[in-house]
Amino acid sequence: MKNLNLSQDKNIRVGIDVGSDKIVCAIGEVIPQSKEVKLLGIGLAKSTGIKHGSIIHRDKVIEEIEKAIAEAETMADTKVNRAILSISGDHIRGINTQGAIAIQKNRHSTLPVEQDIRKEDVQKVLELAKAISFPVDRDILHVLPQEYVIDTMTGIKNPVGMSGRRLEARVHLVTVATSAASNLTSCAEELGIVVDGLVFQGLASSLSALDKDEKELGVALVDIGGGTTEITVYHEEGIRHTGVIPIGASSITNDIAVMLQIGTEDAEKIKLKYASAKASMASPELDFELPVKNGGISRQVSEHELSRYVEARMVEILQLVAREISRADIREKLTYGIVLTGGGAQLKNLTGLAEEVLKMRVRIGKPKGISGVVEVANSPLYAAALGLLQWSLHQEEMSIMVRSEFSARTLVTRIATWFKDFF
Ligand SMILES: Nc1ncnc2c1ncn2[C@@H]1O[C@H](COP(=O)(O)OP(=O)(O)OP(=O)(O)O)[C@@H](O)[C@H]1O
Ligand SMILES: [Mg+2]
Structure with a gap:
């Protein structure tokens, strides 16, 4: 395995998206001529040490980051020793x-x-x-x-x-919150990774999923993750508002578990297979069997009934999104409406429901501007991880406009040397 060293290969970027549901490590190479990122490897680990964006079990976070890195390293045949991390949580x-x-x-x-x-x-x-x-x-x-x-x-x-x-x-x-940022940084440092910066997860997703026109004429990127939903509002190419709602698609799973009195693992499987964001588009005639435990009686539930619970929670999330967007200080309407990313964006019929609730046009956003092994990451799930790889490109594009300013004492000098390395 090649030993990655930024002074040897300045164009290699590593992004670790630390989510409440999954941790993704992406390794890419920036192609300066085309301003594209070539994806070299990607690794994914289930996340169990983070709840609503905050670390609740440090050892698990470290273990899971390590797993995601190891998988990406094998695929890219490169050793990772520095990275940019994503951060979320309602402390932002x-x-x-x-x-x-x-x-x-x-x-x-x-x-x-x-x-x-x-x-x-x-x-x-x-x-x-x-x-x-x-x-x-x-x-x-x-x-x-x-x-x-x-x-x-x-x-x-x-x-x-x-x-x-x-x-x-x-x-x-x-x-x-300083403690949230330094706790996250220390998890990666424990693995010997030099943290070159932290990027707000909603900003990272917007870098890979939005195009220039959308940012110019107005758009809100809404990343529906497991435990958080991030909102980033653009207008006239600038960011007008950012916000985090401490609920995401795992709340839908919990609702299903409670309403149908089943475990969360079974509820998650049922959600992925049968749930629709619009109950009216799910048939009352199509039933599915609930898992039977300890010799209990078998029960059947219609997709329509299941989707009623799902729709109720999704409407609540979308109403909170609408409230966040209204906080952005812009008078004109967002011409390009909403772009949805994150795992929750994959819920069936969500576009239709979101258009009804938010009264704006809605599309599902997938990572763009990426070449290489794209087929493995062609999903709204990977928007944040791939956005982290594009971070430095956008810094250059906006020249002095954007700069990671996380000022936890230890990071400042590192970022400074990293920038010196680059320019
Ligand atoms: N096909 C699908 N249909 C419905 N929901 C889905 C689908 N695929 C993934 N999800 C949901 O998306 C959520 C995970 O999204 P994602 O991977 O973006 O979260 P995360 O980035 O780890 O979390 P966060 O952003 O909150 O920190 C889970 O609740 C999962 O059930
Ligand atoms: Mg996320």
Whole structure:
């Protein structure tokens, strides 16, 4: 097995999507010319140590990350020693802020001329935009510029080289609970993995599942996982809102288990096989047998009855999604509506139900911009893992716009050296 070393192969990326239901490790190679990622290997492990995005059993998380990595390493024939991880949970908060600076006059000139905006000015204004007070137990995960304003000109995406007297940055900040971020990081470090950064799971999914037009004209990426649902709202190519709802598709499994009085493993199998998000599209005449335990009597339930429970829970999740989207500070409608990813997006007839509840167009999102062994990952389940591989491409595309800002003391220096390695 080749020993992966970023200084030897700067184009290799490793993303570990740490979910409540599964952990996926993806290894890819960035093709700089085509801005594509070639998938080299992928590994998956069932996740049992995370609930609603938070670690509840550290040893299990470590074991399961190790399993996912080992599987991906075998497939890619490469040894992993550094990675980017996804993070989720309802401790994640998104907020919009802004900062402004006066553009420094050339020290050698006394003329009142406008000055060219330099990269350092942009960095300075971003520093100011994120300088708002947070509780001590929170850290900034991402500083995502929405637009820059030079004097009275709005909607500028990259102000470097332009001239003006006042530069303002409008940004979306994503913050995390410091302990959640450092606990997750330490699980990977325990395995000898250097963590190059953490990325919000909903942002990672949006990088692989959305296209430019959608981000420009308005779209909400909704990733329905096992224990969490992440929402990322884009408009005019900037992120306007991020949010996490601490329920996902495993709540449907629990409802089925309770209503039909069966175990959760059986309920999960029944959900995958017979459930429909719209009860009206499931036949009352089609029955299936419930598992019989300890010589009990056999029982039959119709797909329609099962789907009534499923629909009720899904409507609740979608209503919470609608509430999150309404928090995004945008006046226009989202032209491209909703893109659904995550395992929950695979529920039968979900598109129809989501269109009814959210009154917007809805499509299922699969990872895009990927070549290589794509057939193994061509599913909304893998949107976040493959988005992690695309993370660095988007950083370059947006130049100074996006930068992982997780400031847990140990990570800062690592990220800095990692960036130095790159550019
Ligand atoms: N075909 C399907 N039909 C219905 N539900 C499905 C299907 N496939 C997967 N799911 C559900 O999707 C959920 C898992 O989704 P996913 O793998 O995206 O979660 P995760 O990323 O591990 O969790 P989270 O994002 O909450 O941390 C499970 O509840 C599973 O039952
Ligand atoms: Mg997920």
